[in-house]
Amino acid sequence: MIQAQVQSTADGAIVYDAALGTVPTADWFDAAHWGSLGRAAGGRGGVFFVRTPVGACALRHYHRGGLAARVSADAYLWTGASRTRAFREFRLLARLANQQLPVSLPVAARYRRSGLGYRADLLTRRIEGTETLASRLARGDLDALLAQDIGRTIARFHLAGAWHADLNAHNILVGGDDGVSLIDFDRGRMRKPRLAWQQANLARLLRSLLKLGARRLDGFESRFWHPLLAAYHDAMAQRALAAPGAAS
Numbered sequence: 660m661i662q663a664q665v666q667s668t669a670d671g672a673i674v675y676d677a678a679l680g681t682v683p684t685a686d687w688f689d690a691a692h693w694g695s696l697g698r699a700a701g702g703r704g705g706v707f708f709v710r711t712p713v714g715a716c717a718l719r720h721y722h723r724g725g726l727a728a729r730v731s732a733d734a735y736l737w738t739g740a741s742r743t744r745a746f747r748e749f750r751l752l753a754r755l756a757n758q759q760l761p762v763s764l765p766v767a768a769r770y771r772r773s774g775l776g777y778r779a780d781l782l783t784r785r786i787e788g789t790e791t792l793a794s795r796l797a798r799g800d801l802d803a804l805l806a807q808d809i810g811r812t813i814a815r816f817h818l819a820g821a822w823h824a825d826l827n828a829h830n831i832l833v834g835g836d837d838g839v840s841l842i843d844f845d846r847g848r849m850r851k852p853r854l855a856w857q858q859a860n861l862a863r864l865l866r867s868l869l870k871l872g873a874r875r876l877d878g879f880e881s882r883f884w885h886p887l888l889a890a891y892h893d894a895m896a897q898r899a900l901a902a903p904g905a906a907s
Contacts, residue, residue: 661753661765668769671777672740674749675767679713683767687711688780690718704829708785715785716766721745721778721845734776743770744845745779751821751844752783758819761812761840786832786840793828796871801879803886805837810890812839813864817857818898822850826860827867861891 664677668685675683686692693699693709700708700715707718721744722733740746745768752765763783770779792809795801809831816823823830824846832840850856865884873879 661756663750663753668771670773671769671771673767673769674746676753676765679766681712683769683782685769687767687782688718688720688769690720693718703791711766711782713766715787716782717763717785719781719783719843721780731776733778734773735779737772737775737777740770743777743779745770745781748781748845748847751847751849754849755816755819755821755844760815760819760821761838762844763840763842783842786834786842789832789834789838789840791829792831792833793867793871795833796828796868796873796876799876801873801876801883803882805833806883806887807890808837808839809833810887810892811894812841813860814891814894814898816841817852817860818895820849820852821847822856823847823860826864828864828871829867831864861888 660678662677663674664682666673666675666682673683673685690699690707690709693707693711698710700710702708702717705719705722709716709718720733721735723731723735735744749765749768752762755762756764763786766782766784768779768781770777795805813826821844823841823844825843826841830841830843832842834840868879868884873883876883
């Protein structure tokens with residue numbers, strides 16, 4: 660069970676899992692610090708893999724995108740500690756993990772205030788022995804069994820009311836046994852389960868796959884996308900039938 664504990668710092672605060680047995684320091688959020696100790700281990704997509712005293716972790720600094728990045732690459736308007744990107748994602752991941760959903764476990768998050776803005780970082784447990792769905796797609800290694808695992812996994816999140824703000828092929832991790840996890844819940848939140856946002860999530864994933872060249876794969880729709888949808892809808896239907904008051 661992940662329990663959030665907050666530690667104030669000179670310019671902000673750190674929230675961390677109290678079960679760690681240690682309080683993370685500012686150095687934990689500095690990729691250069693881990694590099695100087697020989698504890699950096701590469702990374703992907705703006706995420707650094709580091710070996711911390713509590714195990715292998717993924718370190719991410721929050722960056723702005725789109726037009727906002729022209730104003731500042733990584734500074735956000737301060738509206739309160741609980742509304743910082745890092746603290747919100749930490750608490751969402753903790754909630755999902757406590758529901759036994761397959762996410763990267765939150766280790767710690769911090770914000771640093773500066774004037775009217777703040778900057779933020781997040782540390783999560785690294786899910787080792789995995790690769791992104793985008794990587795699998797790049798080498799044409801997609802099949803119906805993997806599709807079904809992904810469909811069932813997405814259904815678990817949707818049934819729990821977990822909305823992923825950017826469900827794409829880079830944010831789905833696949834293990835050697837085809838175990839599936841979702842990562843990067845920045846801007847995600849809990850919502851009342853509704854067909855509209857659930858279908859929009861699936862549509863976002865399909866657009867991502869097509870943008871990455873899925874159409875070039877022989878039988879992509881019949882061998883991958885359709886099995887994914889079938890497994891997803893089956894999982895959603897089974898939960899509906901199991902709900903109290905469902906027809907027998």
